[in-house]
Amino acid sequence: MLEVKGLTVAYGLVEAVRDLNFSVARGTVVSLVGPNGAGKTTTLNALSGVVPVAAGGIALEGRDITRVSSHRRVAKGLVQVPEGRLVLAGMSVRENLELGAYRRPSQEVAGDIARMEELFPILADKRETPAGSLSGGEQQMLAMARGLMARPKLLLLDEPSLGLAPLVVKMIFEIVKELKSQGQTILLVEQNVYQSLAVSDYAYVVENGSIVLEGAADKLSADPAVARAYLGQTV
Amino acid sequence: MNVLGQQLVNGLFIGGMYSLFAVGYTLVFGVLDILNLAHAAVFTMGGLAALWLVQSAGLSIWAAFPLATLLAGVLGLLVNQVAFVPLRRRPDTYFSGLISSIAMAIIFEALAMQIFGAHNVRFPAGTVPVVIWRLGGITITLLQVEILATVVLLMVTLTQLLKRARIGKAIRAVAENQRAARLLGINVDGVIAFTFFLSSALGGAAGILFGLYFDSLSPDMGRPIELKGLAVIVLGGMGSVPGAILGGLAFGLSEVLTVAISGTSNLRDAVAFTMLFAIMLLRPSGILGKGRTREA
Structure with missing residues (x-):
């Protein structure tokens, strides 16, 4: 569904994300997780075409959309x-x-x-x-x-649980699960690593503008390094 | 009593034209938070274009009115493209846009002067048939009725367009949050251009009506109404369309009532602008203005 190759976004001289490679397969939920300021929102905004891409390419359903204007991307799904x-x-x-x-x-x-x-x-x-x-x-x-x-063919969700009460957060993730069961393809950006891995098929861990780790979501949540860094557990 | 009644009626017609003119300012301000100071020049160009179509092209006013209105709209597209689009990414876009729109106004005024000469011109006699009614001592002309009907029709159309039409909702979305509008798939630059078209077409229409009502047009006819239009949108609430309509009527009425009560026209503008200060003290956001919240 989505193929991202070598994506680099710069604000002035500062590179907010650098050489990102990731993909989202049709019908799956994929997470970008990582700390605040890692470049996750910047990545989504580059996908939507509201911040300019410095280098790299974005393809939706096999077609390059790197230079397509933001409103046409919505029309493309x-x-x-x-x-x-x-x-x-x-x-x-x-x-x-x-x-x-x-x-x-x-x-x-x-x-x-x-x-x-x-x-x-x-x-x-x-x-x-x-x-x-x-x-x-x-x-x-x-x-x-x-x-x-x-x-949407691909739904980008940016921090859907941010600032919400725990009960509401639970409802939001229930809805993500429901959408997934209907076959909706989703790219999810979250700081709430534990819950987002629980609804995802695959995940990328982003730090300082680069992908530092990737894998099947269940494998990542079982990974002691991920647990230590993001799930607040001491292993 | 009849003098007062007559002045109230006159105030309604003049106020209606102020409203029509000021709505154009407020549309652009509501969407972009920017003042288009070429608006008064487009108002002038609309009036003069209609005059040319009637006088030199031999069209009836019924054909000339929509054509000149469209032409004014096209001038609005030009103002957007030349005076605003190139500056949009600059950090000082609000101020630089203000200045470049003044530059456009000066260019339009100079062109008008070159084409029509620096003197007052008027629509040929009989452009609108002279019909006069007297109702209980109050005189109303066919022209006045036609002007008011045109103003009401344009206002109702605009309000419905903004409320119900797809493009109207898109304009409101862009006015509220450009980033959100972009993410919804709205072509924000296109919507802004259309807003300029709409705003300038209304301004041009006001110019034609003004020229007919006062039976006089000139390349600098936009100057006095420019400041009044700005006062009207402050009075009504910046960016509010119903506010501009109410503000225009209030302004027109205050002008004619001052003349009726004081017996001279010397104090007319002084009272109207004093009212502006009074409203700003009592309701700093204008009659219908809301405290606008802008995103950081």
Whole structure:
């Protein structure tokens, strides 16, 4: 589904990520994990085309999209649910969902909204509420539903659990599992390493802009080095 | 009483044109947080283009109005492309855009002067048939009714477009958060260009109506309304379309009422701008303005 080769992103003279190589297979959930500031969000933003790529290439379904503009990437099925959710606070829940389907034929929108309200029942209750007055967890669900409205081939989730209460975090990961069981391909960026490995098939550990470790998610969570560095366990 | 009634009616028409003009400022400001100071020059160009179409091309005002409005919209695209797009990535884009839009205004004004001469011109007699009604001592002309109908029609269309149409929702999304809009698949640069088109078309339409109402056009006719338009959007709340409409009406009414009460037009602008200070003291964000929260 996604092939990334030698991806380098620089802010001025500082390289935020350097020579990243990774891939996401169709129907799998892949995690990029690592500490704050490792370059995970930068990587997703490069995939979405909102930060320029200094070197390397990005291919979606075998086609190079490195120079494709950000809105065309969404049309091609590469959709990001950003960190901090970025819901449109002044617009209603329904309008946010409609804008998620901006690149889709309008006759499919009503049906897709109904599907989203089934997956996230809270959104049905708050249809006409301004998105800005939702709680953090509700905003995260709205952001995910809005991303799904684009019918992504590849869904990029950036820190979906950030700043949420433990119970809500659990719900968010349940939804990721549910999406996975429906066959949705997902690239997940998380600081919550333990939970994200639990829902992933494969994972890459990013540190200081480079991949330092990769492997099947269950192998990584059993790896004593990973456990020590990221899972807060002393082995 | 009739004098007062007459002035209220006049204030409504003038205020309606102020609203139409100011909505153009507020649209661009709402989306980009930037003032397009070429707006008044586009207002002038709209009026003069309609005059040319009527006088030299022999079109009726009904054909000239939409054509000149479209032309003003195209000038808006040009202003965006020349004065704003090249500066968008600069850290001082707000200030440099302000200056480069003034430069565009000066260029437009000079071109207008070259083409139409530096004197006042007017639509040929009979462009709009002169029909006058007297209702209880208040005089209303067909032209006034047509102007008000046009203003209302354009405002309702704009409001519905922003509320319901796909492009209207995209404009609101870009206004709220450009990054979020980009990630939703919205062509942000295209939406910004369209906003300039819309804003300038409305400004051009206001210029045509203004030229018809005051029966006078000139290359510098945009100057007095430029500051009034800015005052109107501050009055109504920066970036708020209904605020600009209300602000325009309030401004127009305050002008004519001052004339009616004081008996002279000397204090007209002084009172209108004093009202601006009063509103800013009482409601710093304007009549309908909200405290805008910007992302860091």
